[in-house]
Amino acid sequence: MTAVASTSFSRAESFAHRFSISTYYSSYEEFASDPNVDIVYIATTNNDHMSPTLMMLQHGKNVLVEKPTTLRYKDTKLMYDEAKKRGLFLMTNHWTRFFPLVQYLRRTFLVHDGNKSKQGRSNHEFHLGKVMAMHGDFSFPTPLSASDRFLNRTLGGGVTLDVGCYLIELALLAAYDHRRSMTLHENIDKGLINLHPDGIDATGHGIMHNGLEFPVDVESSFSLRWGGGAYGVWDGECSDNDSEKCEAVSVGGKGTKTLKHIGSVMESQNKFTMVASLQSSFRRPSTFEVDYVFEYGRIVIAGPGNCPNEMTIFEYEPYGPLKRETKVSYSLPPIKNELLKRFGTPNYPRAEGFAYVIDAIEECMAQKGVPGRDDELVDGGCLEMEENTIEEQLITVEVTENVLLDMGYFGT
Numbered sequence: 001m002t003a004v005a006s007t008s009f010s011r012a013e014s015f016a017h018r019f020s021i022s023t024y025y026s027s028y029e030e031f032a033s034d035p036n037v038d039i040v041y042i043a044t045t046n047n048d049h050m051s052p053t054l055m056m057l058q059h060g061k062n063v064l065v066e067k068p069t070t071l072r073y074k075d076t077k078l079m080y081d082e083a084k085k086r087g088l089f090l091m092t093n094h095w096t097r098f099f100p101l102v103q104y105l106r107r108t109f110l111v112h113d114g115n116k117s118k119q120g121r122s123n124h125e126f127h128l129g130k131v132m133a134m135h136g137d138f139s140f141p142t143p144l145s146a147s148d149r150f151l152n153r154t155l156g157g158g159v160t161l162d163v164g165c166y167l168i169e170l171a172l173l174a175a176y177d178h179r180r181s182m183t184l185h186e187n188i189d190k191g192l193i194n195l196h197p198d199g200i201d202a203t204g205h206g207i208m209h210n211g212l213e214f215p216v217d218v219e220s221s222f223s224l225r226w227g228g229g230a231y232g233v234w235d236g237e238c239s240d241n242d243s244e245k246c247e248a249v250s251v252g253g254k255g256t257k258t259l260k261h262i263g264s265v266m267e268s269q270n271k272f273t274m275v276a277s278l279q280s281s282f283r284r285p286s287t288f289e290v291d292y293v294f295e296y297g298r299i300v301i302a303g304p305g306n307c308p309n310e311m312t313i314f315e316y317e318p319y320g321p322l323k324r325e326t327k328v329s330y331s332l333p334p335i336k337n338e339l340l341k342r343f344g345t346p347n348y349p350r351a352e353g354f355a356y357v358i359d360a361i362e363e364c365m366a367q368k369g370v371p372g373r374d375d376e377l378v379d380g381g382c383l384e385m386e387e388n389t390i391e392e393q394l395i396t397v398e399v400t401e402n403v404l405l406d407m408g409y410f411g412t
Helices: 011-017 029-032 048-059 073-086 100-108 159-186 265-270 337-343 351-368 390-407
Strands: 003-005 023-025 039-042 061-065 090-091 131-139 200-207 212-226 232-234 245-251 256-261 274-279 290-294 299-300 310-316 322-329
Touching: 003 011, 023 029, 023 061, 029 048, 039 048, 039 212, 048 061, 048 073, 061 256, 073 390, 090 390, 100 131, 100 159, 131 159, 159 212, 159 274, 159 290, 159 390, 200 390, 212 390, 232 390, 274 299
Parallel strands: 003 023, 039 061, 061 090, 131 274
Antiparallel strands: 131 290, 200 212, 212 274, 232 245, 245 256, 290 299, 299 310, 310 322
């Protein structure tokens, strides 16, 4: 059964009639009480994801919530704690992760000790080494209207929350898959590879237009750093036989501290080191491309990178010329002609890609059972997707919040 709910009866009725949905409600409470509803998609504005999500969970419904999960990490954690307590499925709709191209991309991150994945695959013969850097710019011009959700602070507006979070989760892919590659096949403690960036630096600004000030970030630029650290100048002499005496005084960063040239070879080899330089804007267009740079190559994802179906892999000889260039592409799910005639062309780029998320959830629930409904469940039912783990969802929100804090979005 399919049903729809809105706080506006006319809006619920209009949506239901347009898409031939027989059941619709003018209150979330009625909707949550419907025993025939198993899973709910929360698509309210950014500021209002937590309340309806908690309501649905408390009524035994599984939930798919639109990104960003919430504006603050503590609210997201509260939601996932509630889902865990009730044994229900909760996931943020980071649909990017379910595109076949991204699934293919993620295998290129499973590289260690040269170019071979410890899962026994050679990553399609692509010899790229470790990922070292990432660049991305997701920008598009928006109407300069105070009523537009993009620029409305009360509704959780701002470019980082709208498209900047896509870049954050794309950066986290590399960190997560590097850790997965290492921990699965080298018996290395997960604690050695931190998914949360070791450094976050962000800046941005709002805009004044026709006497109106929009108190959201319309332009943001931020960098995420894994590995590395503060740099300093040597303060004393260093002996090859006594690394404990190799000290430096930090001349940058926050505060002054003494640094020591200490570290095992194992830690050095396994440490994930990547810098992501990311930008987003509501004031200008961009290609929406994403560029990952490896030791021996690059992967350029053609825009729009948040719903990609094409990328180019460049392989280089170590410290040498281009060896091979390979294009990889996937077709989007087809839309039936009768649906196009009835509902028109989708108004969101590559909206067909939402089918990837729906199909993955349906397959998971068919295999493991629907939490809250089925009596016989495998491992508690479908509670988490491998493509988009709960850990990654929580870190995406936490990093996004830290970017906004560094930018001054939330104040002090």
